[in-house]
Amino acid sequence: MNCLECGEKIIGRSDKKFCNDACRNAYNNKQNKDSTNLMRNINNKLRKNYRILTEVNIDGKTKISKSKLESIGFDFDYFTNIKVYKNGSEYKFIYDYGYKLLEEDFVLIVKNQA
Numbered sequence: 001m002n003c004l005e006c007g008e009k010i011i012g013r014s015d016k017k018f019c020n021d022a023c024r025n026a027y028n029n030k031q032n033k034d035s036t037n038l039m040r041n042i043n044n045k046l047r048k049n050y051r052i053l054t055e056v057n058i059d060g061k062t063k064i065s066k067s068k069l070e071s072i073g074f075d076f077d078y079f080t081n082i083k084v085y086k087n088g089s090e091y092k093f094i095y096d097y098g099y100k101l102l103e104e105d106f107v108l109i110v111k112n113q114a
């Protein structure tokens with residue numbers, strides 16, 4: 001078994017993953033940094049999506065084309081939750097703003113009253 005951090009061969013117990021505490025700490029810090037960066041990137045995308053919805057949805061309910069939303073930077077892959085209503089319509093929410101895909105490239109944006 002080689003150390004996950006420095007790649008040196010580990011002497012001693014076969015279940016050890018690191019040659020010493022310094023290597024273990026260095027490795028764990030890097031792992032945490034990656035997760036932090038990933039979360040930051042996702043949070044930024046959610047924040048951007050949210051800002052776009054608040055800017056576009058002035059009247060509480062707005063119909064806009066999907067391609068228009070994409071052209072101003074909206075990323076349809078990022079949302080916080082999905083709500084399916086009794087009538088079967090599905091809304092994707094970014095916090096309290098939701099949208100439903102309509103026919104012919106249109107999107108209905110709503111602000112959640114709940």
Ligand SMILES: [Zn+2]
Pocket residue numbers: 003004005006007008018019020023
């Ligand atoms: Zn090491």
